[in-house]
Amino acid sequence: MGAALIALLLYAWLPINMTMLWWGFVTNDMAQTCWLLLLWLILRLDASSECLSGDLRDTFWSIAAITVATTLCLFMHVGALVLLVPMLALLALTG
16 A cells, blocks of 8 residues: 555656646647547548438538648647658548
8 A cells, every 4th residue: 555655746746747748749649639520521532422421511511621620730730741741742642
C-alpha cells in the first residue's frame, strides 16, 4: 500500500505526465484525427460522384469541407504534413 501511494504522489508531483502537452504530441494526435476526417470526406466525395446525382451543391460543400480539413491538418502539426502530402498525391494520381 505504501509503494502505491508513493508512486501516486510521484506521478502527481513530477512534470513528466505533462510532457505530452509541451512536446507537441497532442497537436500531432489532433492533426492525425483531422487527417482521418479528411480521408473520410474524400471517400465520401468519391462515393457521391459515382452516384451521378447531378446535385452540384453537395459537391461544392464536400470540396469546401475537404479544403477546410486539409488546411487544419497542414497547420496543426508538421507530422501531419508528412502523412498528408503523400496521401493527397497518391489520391490525385489514382483518380
